[in-house]
Amino acid sequence: MPEARRQYGYFCLPLLYRDEFIGRMDCKAHRKTGTLEIKSLHLERHCFDEDLVIAAFAEAIKHFSHFQQCDSVTLTRTYPEHLTQRLRTALEVSE
Secondary structure, eight states: OOGGGOSSOSSEEEEEETTEEEEEEEEEEETTTTEEEEEEEEEOOOSSOHHHHHHHHHHHHHHHHHHTTOSEEEEEEEESGGGHHHHHHHHTOBO
16 A cells, blocks of 8 residues: 555564553664654553553563564654653653
8 A cells, every 4th residue: 555545664573461452553663773663553441540551651661672673662653642751751762
């Protein structure tokens, strides 16, 4: 599908928390620079505490980025947008 028509990105991974679907992530590992780029993060409405979900997501990304041979993470877009800064802080990422 052409990029303009993609809703969630080219390489969209499902996100699970406690066996429930909570969102999608489009990411790319830039191994030459050692950076995991989270191009877009779409979180669905769910009944879990946002702080717990963010902490669990940050911990999972830490392991995922090491698996992808990346030592830093960038976060470009987040939906809903009001979670962007909290996620960046949890991930310790640059803009």
